[in-house]
Amino acid sequence: MPEAADTSRAGEAVEAGAEAGPGTGTSTGTGTTGTGSGRGSGDGHAAPPAAAVASASPAPSTPPTPRTGVAALSPRYQVGAVVALAVVAVAVCAHIGLVFLHVAPSNTLTKQHGSAVDEWVFPEFEQNWKLFAPNPLQQNVSVQVRAEVSTADGAIRTTGWYDLSAEDGRAIDGNPLPSHTQQNELRRAWDFFVSSHDSENRPVGLRGSLSGTYLRRIALLRLDRNEAAGPGGVVERVQYRSRTTNVEPPPWSGEKVSDRPTYRELPWWSVTPERDTKERDTKEGGAA
Amino acid sequence: MNGIARSVSRGIARVTGAALGPYQTAVIRIGFAATWLLFLLRELPHRDELYGPGGPWGHDLAEQMIADNGAFTVLLWSDGRAWFELVYALAVLSSVLLLLGWRTRTASVLFMVGVLSLQNRSVFMGDGGDNVLHLMSIYLVLTRCAQVWSLDARRARRADAARARGERVVDRVGPVLWCGSGFLLLTVTLAGGLDSDWFVPALLWAVWAALGLWWAVGRSAEGSQPRILLDVVANIVHNGALVVIMAEACLIYATAGWYKIQGSRWQDGTAVYYPLHLDYFSPWPALSDALAASGTMVMLITYGTVAVQVAFPFTLFNRRVKNVLLAVMMTEHAVIAVTLGLPFFSLAMIAADAVFLPTPFLRRLGDLAARARARLLGRLPAGAAGGRPGDGGTGAALPGPRTKPAAAPGPGSGRGAGEDSTAEPGAAADSGGTPPGTSGGDSGTDSQGTHVGFRA
Known part of the structure; x- marks a missing residue:
């Protein structure tokens, strides 16, 4: 950048043909900015009533005092x-x-x-600019959830799997302005969980426990939207699993990868505490 | 030796004498403010789920996270719905104000507080675009980004005109804003609301103190020594922040590029195919398929992307190549906005790229915008359409100068600036025009703009 600036300066100097004089030292430097702003201000900015006079009087007779910069x-x-x-x-x-x-x-x-x-x-x-680098993700990770529901008549029912990522995908399809709730929320929550848990799904540190709670709440939110509990039913426990499928390589590459999905299944989680907090919150919110 | 000394002193005169790149800083101000504003409006229906008390990343989780990392957010001061709605509304309002350049220094601080508060409240909702906005909202606070294309610039022009008529110009909004924000800051600090990491609270207090000092010193005579010194310091800080903003953009591209080089998929020329086939990044599957249909095409785009990203920082040393690459990168981001469904990320990146746009181009853009605006409002005063190019340069997108020629001393100043700016673009087209505002023409506008950004 500095060099680009220098180039332009040199160009101007050649064109103007005036600045190259030796011995002008600092005054040349300030002269560039000084005269420029000096003229502008002489007309419109400083010394208001004398504006007309200033523009009428020849500049050389009154050497422009630089109004800005160190030289002033x-x-x-x-x-x-x-x-x-x-x-x-x-x-x-x-x-x-x-x-x-x-x-x-x-x-x-x-x-x-x-x-x-x-x-x-x-x-x-904090920042991270490894955008699709070193390699772009080459797998579609589908995060799915199912629930154990206690129904109105006291029975316990297990729902089928809800493919939450597929729901996100459908919401994004044909959408020129995808929401962060569709594009980032679940995807990044899952990444967060995976990165803060070991292969036995045990939480690592504070982030581990936070991400577990986060996923439970997302499950409740999404199951609720799907009306998974049914009329009068209450979600008691949830279970997550992820299904990872390789993106099919481009037809022209001649590559072959397995198209069999791999699954990671998490244990059943009780969501009673989360449900209670949520109910309390909504009640408080209603009161406020 | 003499030559070195001369260029050093010329350099010092440059970075102290003016806030460089007035058009570039104005365009990124508008760009980032617009990106965040559009994002907030788009997420209006989802705001509670993203950042509110009813979202899955609840107040308790956010509290534990913030206690751990010390990030700044005002949203945790209360878990009430009313507070959240107020902060969200203020975030929207601050983006509008920053976009328009109304009391820009204050607006930029508010903007930063809004961006940091929402994003730090729910860290796992964001993506690269949010990250860019996060950083730039901090850097913008330190710039004089309202020298052109802003309500502040218009106000300064009007105040100058009024002073030229011998009127006394008294600013009442500034002191009121300053006292109000000082009261708020003090209350919040005493209440322990700024117990996060030291940086943001220190920045808030520093800007507040600087604005007060600026006002106090501004009461002394024009051209008094303390006043010039403050102006010089503001220029230095602005120019430093501008360097940081440009370096940040370079780091983004360099990191993205150099890490890609190490990836096998970027090496074998298929990388671009894969994001287009991820469920989360393919809003238009048919379009993705069409783009990925030709292996040669995908390979060229893959290699081209890496080459452009790695090369960009180095092309800053050559204006022409830099401009070509800039156009390529902006186009690529516009394509990404659609094909990968990342409109706000792309907008933020395009806004960041804009800091490198050449001054003559930005001026033309400003003229076009001013003309479009005038046509839209259906009030095109005689001679405004193209008679006074220089005025377009100084006044650009804002309506001030269009009505000003009626005032007696106005034309004088207008034409004075006009001569400067009509003379320069020609020279700049040959030699300069390098970002940010290396063309000497800026000095003509600086004379009007220098004081604008920092007024309390």
Whole structure:
């Protein structure tokens, strides 16, 4: 960028043919901005009543005093400007450097100073730009849920599987503006769950327990929309499973992958606490 | 040695003398504000499920998460419905204000608070587009992004005109806003509402203090030393933030590109085929099939995408190549918006790209917008359609200058700026026009715009 700027400057200088004079040092530099803004302000900005006079009088007779920039400051104030410039320059370089280390692969520097990078970047400058990289996802993950419902007559009934991802897919089909509730909510909740649980579906840390609760609530929300409990029925327990299918390779690639889906089944979860919180919330909401 | 010293001092004069890239910062301001506004309006029916007390990512879960990561959100101050609705409404309002450039510094802070509050409240609802907006909403606070195409710029022009007529211009809204926001900030801080990570609260207080200082110093005479110093500092901060914004855009592309190079699917030229066949990213299956029908086509797009993303940061050193790549990337994002069903991600990326658009192009865009607007309102004053190109440059999309020629000293200033800007684009087309606002023509507008962004 700086070089691009320089190129344009040089171009202008050649065209103007005036700035190349030796010994003009700083005054050349400020002259570029100074005269430009000076003229503009002489006409319209500063010295209001004298506007007409200023534009009428020949510019050279009254050398334009630069109104902006360091050159317009007395030495005492120039110190302030230089300090500000130094602080901002350091801050900009540090910020860009830290964000760079944050998005770069693990390396010598991040191994040594990873905590300093995290300290600055989290929480507000966190970012991830591995967009469809290193490889795009090549599998469709269908998240499905079923429920155990206690019906009005006291019996326990198990529903069939509801393919929530397929519901999302249908909502997205032909939709020019898909909602985050359709495109991100379940998909990212499932990713969150998978990344915060071990292969035995045991939660890892705080995030593990949060993601479990999150999925339970999404299940309740979606089962509710599907009226899975039926009239008078109450959802007692839910069970998730995911069905992962390879995207069929392009016909022209000649590749073959298995088209058999693989399943991951989670244990049955009681949703009584979630249901109770929800009922309490809605009651409070109604009261408020 | 002499040459180095001269270019250093010229560089210092440049970064202290003006807030560079007035058009570029204005266009990203409008772009990000519009993206977030459209997103909020689109999600209006789903707002509770996404960010509200009734959503699956409930208040309790968000509280535990925030206690862990310390992110900033005002939504956890209360789990009541009324508070949520108020914050959502304020987020919408702040995007409108930022889009229009009304009290832009304050609006940009409000905008940031809205973006961070909603997104941090429900981290698992977002995608790459939200991530871009999140970062840019913070960076925008530090820029003087309302020098052109804003209500603030119009207000400054009118105030100048009034002063030229010898009238006294008194700003009442600014101090009221400042006192109100100061009272709010103090209340919230004392109530412990800003106990998150230190950064955002510090930024809020710093901007508030700076606005107060700006107002106090602004009461002294024009051209007084403290006033110029503050102006210089504001320019420096703006230019620093602008560098960060451009570096951020480069990091996005560089990361996306360099990681792709390591992927086998990007190497064998089939990568683009796969996202088009994911259920979550194929709103138009027939279109996806058509796009993926030819292996050669898919391979070319796959390789082209990687090449463009990796190359982009380096092309900034050559204006012409940069502009070509910019056009390619914006087109690709427009295509992604439709084919992958990611309209808001694409809009955010296009807005980020726009920071690299050349000044002459943006000015023409502004002229077009101004003309379209005038035609739409059915009031095209004589001579506005094309008689005064320079005015289009300074006034651009906003109506101020269209009515101003009636005022006596107005034409003088208008034409003065016009001469600057008609002279420059020619030079810029040959030599400059590089982002952000390297064409010298900007200085002509700066004289009117410099003070605008920071007024309390």
